[in-house]
Amino acid sequence: MMRVIGARIWVALGLLVGTAAAVAAQDPEAPKGIELAAQYQTRTQPLLAVRPLGAPVDLVGTAQTIQEILTRDLDYSDRFRIFETPSSLASGPIDYAAWNSARVVYVVDGSVEPSGDGGFSLRVTVHDIPYAEAKPTRTYALPTSDDPDFRMAVHAVSDEIVRDITGEPGAAATRIVFVRQNRGSNDLMIVDSDGENLRRLTGTEGLIYSPAWAPDGSRIAYTLQGEGTSQLFERDMRTGRIRTLPAPRSQLIMTPEYSRDGSKLAFAASINDQVELFEADVATGRFQQITRGPAYSFSPSYSPDGTRIAFNSNRLGNPHIYVMPSGGGGATLITPFVSGQRGYYTSPQWAPSGTQITFHGHWNSRGTYHVFVADANRPLSQIRQLTTEGNNEDPSWAPDGRHIVYTASGGGRNGLYVVDVQSGRVRQLAQGAGLRMADWSPTLVRTSGLSSGQ
Structure with missing residues (x-):
């Protein structure tokens, strides 16, 4: 699973290649095409x-x-x-x-x-x-x-x-990896799904971005931004060893995600004053560019069957969510777009199964960021807003396909939170400012490995 680009990264990109991100403020009413989170279909649980x-x-x-x-x-x-x-x-x-x-x-x-x-x-x-x-x-x-x-x-x-x-x-036998941002340095952190066993994996004076789990839970990919350089790394979760992954020479490499079989890694990299998507073969180190055009493209996320990739691009001015064939090709706009409205949607991640994509954004230049869900098979149709208070960013699916972890700030909340897509219930996972870019692991332990029987 991947970790995707947030609004703060678009700001960083603006410093690099001259593009500014939108300013956040609260907007009282959603436009047509957005279903508010309060409209959960609840039922009595046993x-x-x-x-x-x-x-x-x-x-x-x-x-x-x-x-x-x-x-x-x-x-x-x-x-x-x-x-x-x-x-x-x-x-x-x-x-x-x-x-x-x-x-x-x-x-x-x-x-x-x-x-x-x-x-x-x-x-x-x-x-x-x-x-x-x-x-x-x-x-x-x-x-x-x-x-x-x-x-x-x-x-x-x-x-x-x-x-x-x-x-x-x-989704109990899982962990969440995330970045803790400090002054001048970042830590790569990990915590169990119930909020226990919070610990630091590694730290650096550079900026760590976009940690992403391999589909078997054995590796985590992430990027490290230094002075004018950016590199893509992979950490072996069993041995703790870190190796450099193949990528083009670039000032900005971000938002890696493994394919569903773990053989490929898609990511974004700046090249010739553009930001494009690339796909690398993890075994051979060979990579290819899969988007081309006068726009910035980030946050690739593979569909469950591996045939499509969701990503975000500013080809319409502000970032929006698109879907294209894996390996590149024509892209389909997913998020609502109305000429003259300043919609802003970024950080897509495809659900473990089905056609649902989560992302964060807002519907005009004054809106606070919220977590949304859209159907990849229903482009430009209604999207569902899951959060209502403060700023909410960096969503990532649990392997059960019904829970999403995200970063919350403001509205009396600071840290990582989990929302149940079906009931709307929210719980805190980890508290503190500067906790960003969470990525939920696949299932790490199964009872088949515990000598289960009858």
Whole structure:
């Protein structure tokens, strides 16, 4: 997945090649073609309870930690309302009638036992209360609670519970990479999907831009801007090694994104006073230019099937979102355009599946930036605004295709936030000014790697 260009980067580009970005202010009414975020189609979510996990005395603390992680993950999935288990139902056989009287639809039950390798064996059963039946019990091998992989393994179990109940993927076993901007230097940061394990990957006196995950989660590409130079790097997440990736000699290289199979990397680079899109073969180092014209093009994002690329370009004056065939070709305008109106849309990222594209922007020169979603198969049609307060930029999809992480500033918020596209629920992921360009990882751990069984 990619990390895309924001309004501040257009300003930086203006310093380089003479183009200025728009000024932000609040506009009270959206024009035709924009659906406001308040118009979410909400529905009642089923009540779900996670019972205290059974465990021997020396593992009670570990069992409680697992229960807390599972409960938070299932809450953050935005598919359930969490029901706090009453003491009368906290142990013993499942009393379907009592749970049904409390209007609970699903109960997650289980136990923790020590395993022979020094880790734990977690047994989980999901009970469908209205039908008074239990789904097949699954067993997972977990590392010890002090193991760095412990929390991510529990997140994977949470995702499996979501899939078991809904048939849809979860996004708990993931991480978000982002840039923390300091005075004169930047840090490349990472945090788990629930806001835990915030840590610094690397820092530099230069400017780090546009971190992007490889589709298998093993690598992160990013750019480093120095004095008159720009380079494209790739960090191996297993070894920590960093290597330089092929790119043309340029003062500005930005917004890399891997293809869905990880074999190619698309990015933007300044060349001959223009900014064009390029595509590099990661294995051979060969690259080709895929856009040409008197305009700036940034933020390439591959469609799920790899046949199309979304990107933004200022060929109409202000940046707008376009879609073209991968490898280059004729481009189709996606965002609404009305002559005389100062619409400004940038930073597109294609959803993990389907035709939805998220991006940020505003509909006139006085508007604050908000996160939007558009359908790539319905160009120039209605787009949906997901945020309403302050400035909101740099959106990136979770692998479940329903959550988006973005940078918020103003309106009482500063940091990274997550919005659920379906319900509109918003939660804070990381707090602080200068947190930018977040990119959500693919699923990093699956229960198939935890020796799951029945």
